[in-house]
Amino acid sequence: MVLSEVYAKAMEVDLRSLGAVASEALLVGGVDEIPGIRRVASNAGLRLALGGTLTSLNVRMAASWLQRCEDSQLTSQATSSAWHEWASAVPKPEQLNRQPMTDVEVITFIRQETGAQPGISRTRLLRILRDSGRACEQSRFASLFKRTMGEP
16 A cells, blocks of 8 residues: 555554454555554655655655565565665755745746747746756646746
């Protein structure tokens, strides 16, 4: 199972029931240790090694765990050891010290960059903005991009 903290809390009774009868159960993410279920806690320090966003980190952690199931046993000691050895050797969390921006600054950035790079995607543009050390939340950026580009 791959669950966020919110979903794991909502499913706590069911998870505890599963733990009482499961012979092999794995929870990636979640919120608490549950007897009978091996839990791999979400670890933001793995984001650089696994790529993507923090929002989908648990899914990528689960995929990485599955790659280490050499003995075909999801919760074996060998799989757990291989995972922990790998996870302890990868880079740790990045420190994001991006500069917040006003709406006017974001709109100015969008106009400048779309003028210099016609047809650039919104996603690519947000990546450029963030890589430059500036900050803008994804949905806010999407809204300002649509408004700036005259999209409905």
